[in-house]
Amino acid sequence: MSQSMPASPSARRLRVAFAGTPEFAAVALRAILSAGYTVPLVLTQPDRPAGRGMKLQSSPVKQVASAAQIEVIQPQGLRLDGRYAEQAAQAHAALRAAQADVLVVAAYGLILPTSVLTLPRLGCLNIHGSLLPRWRGAAPIQRAIEAGDAQTGITLMQMDAGLDTGDMLLEQALPIESTDTASTLHDKLAVLGAALVVQGLDALERGELRPRPQPEAGVTYAAKISKDESLLQWDLPAELLARRVRAFTPWPGTQFTLPDGGVVKVGAAEALTAPHVGPPGLVRQMTAEGLDVVCGSGVLRITRLQKPGGTMQSVAQWLQGGADLTGLTLS
Incomplete structure (x- = not known):
């Protein structure tokens, strides 16, 4: 049986908005752009003070988007009834204007309310740094090493209103070496996640992406790391x-x-x-x-x-x- 060939960059039909902030997400955004997808809009966290001079610094995702001349918005919140309702309304309007078919999310840092999850025609896909349902939550890479897990991986997930509870679309495992730190494992997973999201977008474009519910057994939560x-x-x-x-x-x-x-x-x-x-x-x-x-x-x-x-x-x-x-x- 012959396999379906991925679409050539010139034949891409999906418009892919992107939401992410750190380097983990920037690696994925570069891969999506290199694969030829049109990215009409990028959401990322506001610029933060950094370095000895505490000068405002753009996130790695913003730097990639700016270099590619993609529109960037940086709301402090996305809830229309929240503290940053005005910024949220502007972000909603920008997403509608972008006419994105799908929103890819990777380590964004803001909770996406249902009003955002339902804006793209095909919903929102999340690149999560664990094999779900193990290590839902904020720090899956660190908690996997701390727990002594033999492996971790990437799950491409259809987002819903829960905390990393959406249907799984694709997953790929990665062994955790005895010498891995959060830094080295992060870099490996970033590359794996970038490849998997492009694979997922290709399948989505062909209508071949098949969601499946997460298992009820084996749920763990990766609590945010505290100083x-x-x-x-x-x-x-x-x-x-x-x-x-x-x-x-x-x-x-x-x-x-x-x-x-x-x-x-x-x-x-x-x-x-x-x-x-x-x-x-x-x-x-x-x-x-x-x-x-x-x-x-x-x-x-x-x-x-x-x-x-x-x-x-x-x-x-x-x-x-x-x-x-x-x-x-x-x-």
């Missing part, structure tokens, strides 16, 4: 803390407090299988190989850290110019 979670809790298992170091890299990072109150950031760590001796937080030893800290179970070996006011460095570099922490109890 409060960055402090390592030594009474927890070393395996969990090692995963948290990876899951919270690059943001919000992980850290511990010295007895004198100094805060040390952690750049890399691993769990040791050696039995632990002593109370949680006790530094068993500090060698060029790492800083070994007793945990609720097991020992966490920290291999990269950053002293207050310093730069991230290996433990060997720390020992060349800093005090040996052996015997101290960290908090």
